[in-house]
Amino acid sequence: MELYYYILEVVLKNLVVISILMLFVAYLTLAERKFLGYLQVRLGPNRVGTWGLLQPIADGIKSFVKEDIIPINADKPVYVIAPIISFVAALSMFAVIPFGDSVTLFGREIKLVIADVDIGILYIFAMGTLGEYGIVLGGWSSGNKYAILGSLRAAAQMISYEVALGLIVIGTIILSGSLRLTEIVEAQRDCWFIVYQPFAFLLYIVAALAELNRTPFDMPESESELASGFNIEYSSMKFALFMIAEYIHLVTVAALTTTLFLGGWLGPVLPGPVWFILKTCLIIFIFIWVRGTYPRMRYDHIMKFGWKFLFPAALANVVITAFIVALR
Amino acid sequence: MAESRYMTINMGPQHPATHGVLRLLLELDGEIIVKAEPHIGYLHRGIEKLAESMTYPQALTLTDRLDYTSALSNNLAYCLAVEKLLDINIPKRAQYLRVLMAELQRIAAHLLWLATHALDLGAMTLLFYAFRERETIMEILELATGARLTPSFIRIGGLASDIPDTFLPRVKAFVEDFPKRMDDYETLLTENIIWKKRTTNIAPMSAEECIQYGVTGPVLRASGVSYDVRKAYPYSSYEDFDFEIPLGRNGDVYDRYLVRLIEMRQSNRIVKQAAEKLPGGPFAAVDAPLVVPPAKEEVGRDIAALIRHFKIMEEGFRPPCGEVYASVESSKGELGFYLISDGTNKPFRMRIRPPSFINLAALPKMIEGQMVADVVAAIGSIDIVLGEIDR
Numbered sequence: 001m002e003l004y005y006y007i008l009e010v011v012l013k014n015l016v017v018i019s020i021l022m023l024f025v026a027y028l029t030l031a032e033r034k035f036l037g038y039l040q041v042r043l044g045p046n047r048v049g050t051w052g053l054l055q056p057i058a059d060g061i062k063s064f065v066k067e068d069i070i071p072i073n074a075d076k077p078v079y080v081i082a083p084i085i086s087f088v089a090a091l092s093m094f095a096v097i098p099f100g101d102s103v104t105l106f107g108r109e110i111k112l113v114i115a116d117v118d119i120g121i122l123y124i125f126a127m128g129t130l131g132e133y134g135i136v137l138g139g140w141s142s143g144n145k146y147a148i149l150g151s152l153r154a155a156a157q158m159i160s161y162e163v164a165l166g167l168i169v170i171g172t173i174i175l176s177g178s179l180r181l182t183e184i185v186e187a188q189r190d191c192w193f194i195v196y197q198p199f200a201f202l203l204y205i206v207a208a209l210a211e212l213n214r215t216p217f218d219m220p221e222s223e224s225e226l227a228s229g230f231n232i233e234y235s236s237m238k239f240a241l242f243m244i245a246e247y248i249h250l251v252t253v254a255a256l257t258t259t260l261f262l263g264g265w266l267g268p269v270l271p272g273p274v275w276f277i278l279k280t281c282l283i284i285f286i287f288i289w290v291r292g293t294y295p296r297m298r299y300d301h302i303m304k305f306g307w308k309f310l311f312p313a314a315l316a317n318v319v320i321t322a323f324i325v326a327l328r
Numbered sequence: 329m330a331e332s333r334y335m336t337i338n339m340g341p342q343h344p345a346t347h348g349v350l351r352l353l354l355e356l357d358g359e360i361i362v363k364a365e366p367h368i369g370y371l372h373r374g375i376e377k378l379a380e381s382m383t384y385p386q387a388l389t390l391t392d393r394l395d396y397t398s399a400l401s402n403n404l405a406y407c408l409a410v411e412k413l414l415d416i417n418i419p420k421r422a423q424y425l426r427v428l429m430a431e432l433q434r435i436a437a438h439l440l441w442l443a444t445h446a447l448d449l450g451a452m453t454l455l456f457y458a459f460r461e462r463e464t465i466m467e468i469l470e471l472a473t474g475a476r477l478t479p480s481f482i483r484i485g486g487l488a489s490d491i492p493d494t495f496l497p498r499v500k501a502f503v504e505d506f507p508k509r510m511d512d513y514e515t516l517l518t519e520n521i522i523w524k525k526r527t528t529n530i531a532p533m534s535a536e537e538c539i540q541y542g543v544t545g546p547v548l549r550a551s552g553v554s555y556d557v558r559k560a561y562p563y564s565s566y567e568d569f570d571f572e573i574p575l576g577r578n579g580d581v582y583d584r585y586l587v588r589l590i591e592m593r594q595s596n597r598i599v600k601q602a603a604e605k606l607p608g609g610p611f612a613a614v615d616a617p618l619v620v621p622p623a624k625e626e627v628g629r630d631i632a633a634l635i636r637h638f639k640i641m642e643e644g645f646r647p648p649c650g651e652v653y654a655s656v657e658s659s660k661g662e663l664g665f666y667l668i669s670d671g672t673n674k675p676f677r678m679r680i681r682p683p684s685f686i687n688l689a690a691l692p693k694m695i696e697g698q699m700v701a702d703v704v705a706a707i708g709s710i711d712i713v714l715g716e717i718d719r
Contacts, residue, residue, distance in 0.1 A: 036453075039453055040452070040453050040455075040456035040457075041456050041457065041460055042456055145335060145337045146337070149337075149359070149700065215450055216450065216522050218450070292452070292453045293451075293453065293516070294450070294451065294520070294522055295446065295449045295450040295451035295517070295520065295522050295523050295526060296449060296450025296451075296522075296526075296701075297450075297522050297525065297526070298525065298526055298699065298701045298702070299359060299699065299700075299701060300359075300699065301525055301526075
C-alpha cells in the first residue's frame with residue numbers, strides 16, 4: 001500500500017511541477033516581451049487579451065498549425081530528434097531543484113522537490129550538457145551553412161563555459177559540504193551564500209548568461225550575423241520546442257542561482273515556494289535587463305573571456321574559499 | 329580541382345544585416361574571412377536612364393528614391409546642378425531653409441544608421457530610442473513638405489512652398505531637446521566595454537587607402553582626412569553657419585561611430601542657427617519666371633500666370649547647352665550630380681555620384697582577414713543605402 005501512495009505522490013508532484021513550469025515559461029515569454037517593451041519605450045504585446053495575457057496561448061496555437069518543413073539536405077532522424085533532446089534535457093533538469101521545505105498532507109510528509117538526489121548539482125550539469133547536444137545536432141543536421149556556424153559556436157562556447165560554471169559552483173559546495181541541493185539550501189539558514197561568495201555570484205551570473213546563450217553571449221543565434229544560427233531551418237513545433245527548452249533552461253538556471261546563492265526557499269513570513277518563486281523571478285529579471293542593455297560580444301572575445309578571465313577567476317575563488325574554510 | 333578548404337557562404341540579398349538587398353559572397357576559413365565579394369543590382373531601377381526621358385522638374389522626383397533615408401539632400405544636390413546650368417540666384421530664405429532641412433534630414437539619416445548599426449551588433453534597445461527621435465524629425469518635415477520619405481520639397485529655383493507658422497517652434501523645441509537625447513544614446517554605447525571591443529580596430533582604413541578608393545563622408549573623416557563638401561566647397565550659404573568637422577584617428581568602426589555622433593550634434597547646431605537667423609523674403613527665385621512656377625493665387629486670377637504654370641508643368645524649361653557638376657555632403661558622403669544639357673527640356677545625360685556605391689567598393693578591403701561578426705559591423709559602419717548604390 002505504501003508503495004502505491006509513493007508512486008501516486010511522485011506522479012502528482014511531476015504533474016504539478018511540469019504544468020506550473022510550462023505555464024511559468026509561457027508567461028515568461030510574455031513577461032520578457034512586456035518588460036523589454038517598457039525598456040524600449042513601447043508597449044509590448046497588447047492585442048491578444050487584456051495586457052496581452054492570451055499572447056502565449058496564441059503563440060502556442062500558431063506554432064502547432066504552422067507547416068512543418070524538413071529541408072532536403074537535412075539528416076532527417078537527427079533533425080527530428082534534436083529539438084526533443086533539447087526539450088527533454090531542459091525539462092528533466094528541474095527535477096532536482098527544491099522549491100520548498102517539506103509539507104504534511106494527508107498524514108504524509110511530502111518534500112517539495114521531485115527527486116532529492118544526493119548528487120543534485122552534478123545531475124544538473126550533466127543534463128545541461130546533454131541539452132547542448134540538441135543545439136549542436138540541430139544545427140549540424142539542418143544542412144545549412146549558417147546553422148553549422150551557429151552550432152559550432154554553440155559547441156565551443158557552451159562547453160568552455162560549463163567548465164567555469166562548474167568551478168564557480170564548487171565554492172558553494174565547499175561551504176555547504178554537500179552536492180544535495182536541499183542540504184545546500186539548509187546550510188544557508190543563517191546566512192545566504194551570496195554574502196560569503198559575492199564574487200562567485202557575479203561570475204555565476206555571467207557564466208550562466210553564456211550557458212543560456214543569452215545576450216551578450218547569444219552567439220549561436222546571433223540574429224544579425226547568422227540570421228538566427230542553429231535554428232534557421234526549424235519551423236513549427238520543432239522550433240517551438242527549441243524555444244521552450246531555452247526558456248525552461250533559463251528558469252532552471254535562475255532557480256539554481258536562487259538555490260545556490262540566495263537561500264532557496266528560505267525567507268521570513270511568506271511560505272517557502274513563494275519566496276522561491278520571487279527570488280527566481282528576480283534573477284530572471286536581471287537576465288532580461290541585461291538583454292535589453294548590452295550589445296552582443298564577438299565569438300573569439302567570448303572564448304577569450306571564458307578561458308582567460310572566468311576560468312582563472314573561478315579557480316582563484318575555489319582556492320580562496322577552500323583556504324578560509326580549512327583555516328576556520 | 330582540389331576541394332577548397334574554405335567554406336563559401338552567401339550573405340544576402342535577404343539577410344537582416346545587409347541593409348537592403350546587398351549580397352555578399354564570403355569565403356570563410358573557420359570564422360575568418362578570406363575573400364569577400366559584394367554583388368549589387370537587386371534594386372536597379374535605371375534612374376539615370378529614366379531621367380533622360382523626363383523634363384528637369386520631373387526628374388527631381390527620381391532623386392527622392394536614391395538614398396531614401398535622406399531624400400532632401402538628394403533633392404538639394406540635383407537642384408544645385410540644374411541651377412548651376414541655368415545660372416539663377418536663390419534667395420537667402422530659401423537657402424537657409426534648404427540648409428535647415430538638409431541638416432534635419434542628416435540627423436534623421438544618422439539616427440537610422442545608429443539604430444540599425446546598434447541592432448546589428450546586438451544592442452536592440454537603442455533602435456527604439458533612435459527611432460523615437462527620428463519620428464519627431466519626420467513629423468517636423470512632414471509638417472512643411474507634406475511627405476515623410478519622398479518629399480521632393482526642394483525644387484529647382486527654391487522650395488515648393490513656404491513653411492507653415494507652426495514649423496519653426498517645433499524645430500526649435502526639437503533642437504533644444506536633442507542634445508539630451510544624444511547623451512542618453514552615448515551612455516548606452518560610447519563607453520560600453522562590449523561595444524568598444526566590437527568596434528575598435530575593426531575594419532580599419534588608413535587615410536591613404538580611403539583616398540585611393542575615393543571614399544567620402546564620415547568613413548573618410550574617421551580616417552583623419554578633413555574633407556567635407558560643406559566646408560571645402562560651400563553651397564547654399566553653408567559659409568554663414570558656424571560648425572565643425574569632426575575627425576577620427578584610426579579609421580575603424582568605433583571612430584566612424586564617434587564621427588557620426590559628433591556630426592549629429594553639429595547638424596543640430598546648424599539647424600539651431602538656421603532657425604534663429606532665418607531671413608524673410610521669397611522662398612523661391614523671383615528673377616527666373618521660366619523656371620519657378622507662379623504662386624497659386626496668381627494662377628487662379630491671371631491668365632498669363634496660368635499659361636506660365638501650364639508650360640512649366642508640361643514642358644519644363646530649356647537650359648543652355650553645357651555640362652555641370654554639383655555636389656553636396658549627404659549623410660553618406662559626397663553626393664554629386666553630373667548633368668549634360670543639349671538645350672532641350674530633358675537632360676541629355678544625368679550621372680549620379682552615389683557615395684554609398686563608392687564606399688561599398690572599399691568593403692572587401694575592410695573585412696578581409698576579419699571575422700564573420702565583423703562583416704555586419706563593417707557594413708553598418710559604412711552606412712550604405714542600396715537605393716543609391718543600384719540607382
